[in-house]
Amino acid sequence: MKTFAFFPEAAFGPALNSVGIAQAVEAMGHKAVFLSDPGFVEVYEGYGFEAHPVALSEPMPPEQMAKFWEDFINGHIPNFRKSPYEQIDNYVKDCWEAIVDSAKWAEKDLPGVLAKIKPDVIAVDNVILFPAIKQFGVPWVRVISCSENEIEDEAIPPHLSGCGEKDRTCHDRFRARFNEVIKPIHDDFNAFLTTCGEANYPLGQFFEASPHLNLLLYPEPVKFDRAEPLDPQRFQYLEGCVRKEEPYEVPKFAKNSDGPLLYVSFGSLGAGDTELLKRIIAAIANSRFRALVNVGDYESEYSDIPDNVHVAGWFPQPSVIPQVDAVIHHGGNNSFTECLYFGKPAIIMPYVWDGHDNATRVQETGHGFKMPRYDWTDDDLIERLEECIESKEMKAKLAETSKHMQRQDGPTKAARLLVQLTEA
Structure with a gap:
């Protein structure tokens, strides 16, 4: 029996992807343990794993840490209205400062x-x-649970940019501004690397590919056309990485009991944008749809819920998405890949990070639509939802992608590749 240590970023997307792989590792008879931000120890223990705290910031109680990130996101809600380029000077800059400190x-x-x-x-x-x-x-293995463009290539959009695949003007403009703003933070990181005996990274780079193995959760049907294709000996696409969750029973709705079912989620942090979620609920209230809406820790802020809407603070997403007809989400990589895995069309309203990249990608590959987060009318939203439900071309594309991804079984594939490293 070998021991496999998983060290995900302190965010639910990477954390739960690693849980899926760890579950598969243990199914093969090995031991999986987690290195964890103190605030996430209980998450891994809840799935039955041993977890060891690693401080990623000044030590503080878990509740205080959770409040810190909640306040961080909520303080940036005004920036969610800005373009990816405009966010470089505020949200992106602040995130990289925190990441280097971690x-x-x-x-x-x-x-x-x-x-x-x-x-x-x-x-x-x-x-x-x-x-x-x-x-x-x-x-050591690098897991890329965000967009595949986290591994840079001159021919594809820069990470976090939301640029179209072929829009080179957008690529160049974003890269230039990102490097200009990030340089002081990058210089500080390189100074840290020097103290650790590591070589400095080129401007804009904060990580390297592993010489052993790199696992991309991105599915091949939506991958980018790179100038330098990734070496399959070192880079493997997992075709999503869907963890096992408890079954979910869809509640009964007093209105539109037979209407198409939607799932709406902006993730645990994005749930702080209650104004937007209330707008979406109001638009759905007057439609033929039903909806399950993830409101995170803000359930107390919702009253007079329409009879065709059900809100909750948490949903076992991999058990919910297979039962719905369409999804509205923020472009987080779990939501992005899980919709593709289960063949469900998505409307992505991005606000930060690789949500911009995934929103652009879902539309340019024919698997859903990118919508602005705030600049839309009720009619715009309902029209897009109807297209998601009725488009035969989109249904065929999603069915093909879903079949490809489910055939691969990402968690089992990842576990097998990890175990092979111990047999070399």
Whole structure:
């Protein structure tokens, strides 16, 4: 029995993707443990895994940490109205400052935690290098749970840009501004790498591909046409990575009991944009649809819920999406890949990070629509939803992609590749 350590970013998308792979590792008879931001230890323990805290910021109680990130996101809600280019100077800049700080803090705990666990393989799902992992002396794997363009290539859109695949003017403009704004933060990170005995990275780069194995959750049917194709010996597409959740029973609706069923979710942090979710609920109220709406920790702010809408603070998403007809989401990679995996059309209203990339990609590959987050009318939204339900071309495209992804079984494929590293 080998020990596999998973170190996901402190966000539910990467965390739950790693849970899916860890479940498959244990099904093969091995041990999976988690290196975890203190605030996420209970998440992994809830799935039955051993979890070891690694401080990614100044230590504080889990409730205070959760409040910190909630306040961080809610403080940026005005920036959600801005374009990806305009967000470089505020949301993107602030995020990279926090991410670099997290790498510095992690270096204090990681050597001791790794020495205690003695993993045979370490899988890290983050956007930044943790030198202690690279230097521990066992194979380390980079997991890319966000958009595939996290692995840069001159011919594809830069990460976080939301540019179209062939819009080179957009590519160049975004890269230039990103590098200009990020340079002081990048210089600080390179100084940190020097203290750890690591070589400096080129401007704009905060992580490298693993020499051992890199796992991309992105599905091949929507992958980019790169100038330099990724070497299949080192880069493997997982075709999504859907974890196992408890079954979900759709509640009965007093109105539109036979209407098409929608699932609406902007993720745990995006739920703070209650104004937008209330707008969507109001638009659906006067339609033929029914909807399940994820409102996160803000359920108390919703009253007079229409009879064709059901709200809850959490849904077991992989058990819900197979039962609905269409999804409205923020473009997070779990939602993006799970909709494709189950063959469900999506309307993506992005607000930050790779949601912009996934929104553009879902539309240019024919698997759904990109919609502005605020500049729409009720008629616009309902019209797009009707297209999602009625488009035969989109249904055929989604069915083909879903069949391809489900045939691959991403978690099992990932587990098999990880185990193979211990057999080399």
